[in-house]
Amino acid sequence: MDRKTATIQDVARVAGVSTATVSRTLSKPSVVAPATRESVLRAVADTGYRINTLAANLRRQRTGSVIALVPNLANPFFSQIFAGMSAVLTEAGLGLLVADTQTGTDPDDRLGYHLTSGNADGLILFDGTLSRDSLNVPGRPPVLLVSEWMEDDLPSITVDNRHGAALAVNHLAGAGHRAIGFLSGPPANVLTTERLAGYHAALSALGLIAHPDWILEGDFTMDSGAAAARRWMALPDRPTALFCASDEMAVGFMGAVHRAGLSVPGDISIVGFDNIEVAQHLTPGLTTIRQPRTIIGTRSAELLLDMIAAGSLSGPSEVIEVELITRASVAPPPTPG
Amino acid sequence: MDRKTATIQDVARVAGVSTATVSRTLSKPSVVAPATRESVLRAVADTGYRINTLAANLRRQRTGSVIALVPNLANPFFSQIFAGMSAVLTEAGLGLLVADTQTGTDPDDRLGYHLTSGNADGLILFDGTLSRDSLNVPGRPPVLLVSEWMEDDLPSITVDNRHGAALAVNHLAGAGHRAIGFLSGPPANVLTTERLAGYHAALSALGLIAHPDWILEGDFTMDSGAAAARRWMALPDRPTALFCASDEMAVGFMGAVHRAGLSVPGDISIVGFDNIEVAQHLTPGLTTIRQPRTIIGTRSAELLLDMIAAGSLSGPSEVIEVELITRASVAPPPTPG
């Protein structure tokens, strides 16, 4: 019936107290006398009062939300991370706003916009292609860098990409492969450079060589994996095993190989990275490096909440461990001849 | 340097005008004299002023955001829809808050919370399992039901599930199949009932019968698809074709069939529903019914924006067409003997 919802004034009137008392009852009940508290709570129930977060946040100089800024919202890789983040943030009374850097104009502008808009108490940034200079804005909220970052002092959450690459390479070598290729992401991408570095390091440690032709370039998408497969098949001296920097590329690669009448793992063994859900349902099942995405999400939210609570732009960084998941896409190399 | 960001007062002082003029310059520039406008804009630039959305929204009695409430944030099906929604909402100056109904307690409570919290100017609801009664709260914002709804007068966006099912069945029948099964979602789910109805209708129209054993039950997940495959293989009289109510289940089904040494489409032809990205990279490529998810997202946002602008709880509903995508998972039935 009542179009407008009750305000704190209404509750105060009904309970016969001041608005200050109502506010206190709701935020720190311990400081109000039990009898008063009860009558306020009853008035709240009677009026159907809901706190107006906007007004509260304005007064408190906060926004009540955190923005997750991803390169591309349509990428399902993030959804599971969002779920973890959302659970933690909701618990803390914060909302999760999502936005991507591809809508509209320049990605760095988008970041700058969100940093200065004052729409968030904190930002979680997934896009490693953004310029670090964009973060130099006065009065910006705390920012946590996730996944695609490395090297510097800004608070971040990453996974151990080098170790993951080493796990993959060692597993392939363990199956008997000596010609192990790498399907990379975009060259400038940190995930690419880290996984590539891990790949090289692991090969050297094994005394194997990395032929430059064996490094194929993709962009993490399934389509780019399929394209890489066509290049691989055209190679005069094909590697017998391939470590793919993402499961998506591995899926595309396998699909294209099959379509060409070749077999995985008969003609080429494959290890992916991520452990996306479909990996275990493929034929053959995809051996891969698991990234614990829910944990990445929850830890990100937790670290950011700490920074927000501390009112600090700096905070700890964390490296999350990865794990080899063995399935059927790896077998000994084909016996020549 | 300055910890605090500039307020409208600062801009007014620098420009030598009143705050009203600054506000007007920013919101409806046409009503202020060009000279004044320019000096205000210069002052804005000089001070680095950013409008405080919280304060503006409080005054305007709106929140500046829309909540998308999905059953499960981790489900990648939604991410592409989010992308479409976000693009439209951002354009309109609104933020997209995401939340799921699984975190915390009772899903209906979660919906109720978001309806009354006053944190959103509108809600987009993807969870068809919620009770419609939950929407009966006074003073709630406009709500648009997406995808998992049917039948009533509330504004909604759906796809033509029956027609999609008919496309699938007709395609299978066209390849020569007479024993066509259906792999459903949860029985109570509207998508299930609609697609099942379409399946039955199409079979009748073709003069084919639907054997009850040929209706397998899943829950839209890959795992449930794999489980269904095991039940299918145990069937004394297996259908030679299967229409799956989701691509995810089709993926799981195909995987399990292959693992058992049978072949798709050699032993069974399959049509999915959704056209998820991986469908075209599977072996064989999955024939499926495409749902235009980006369009679902953009249209949802547009319809909701209309309702918000009109200040109305009601609005038009829309049915979005689906399309058959032909790939290699359908072939003529195996010749008996």
Added chain:
DNA sequence: AACTGCCAAGTAATCGATTACATGGGCCTG
């Protein structure tokens, strides 16, 4: 009885914008 101290509750300033209404100057018209 007077004084001190403390606890619960009230008063009112404040967060930063928007906007209804008031004002004043310039121009046009008769």
Added chain:
DNA sequence: CAGGCCCATGTAATCGATTACTTGGCAGTT
């Protein structure tokens, strides 16, 4: 030249909470 109008701008109330500061009452102490 007086009257009326309009346009650009200023004044100040307002959105709905939080919270620093103040007040008043009661208990305990001497």
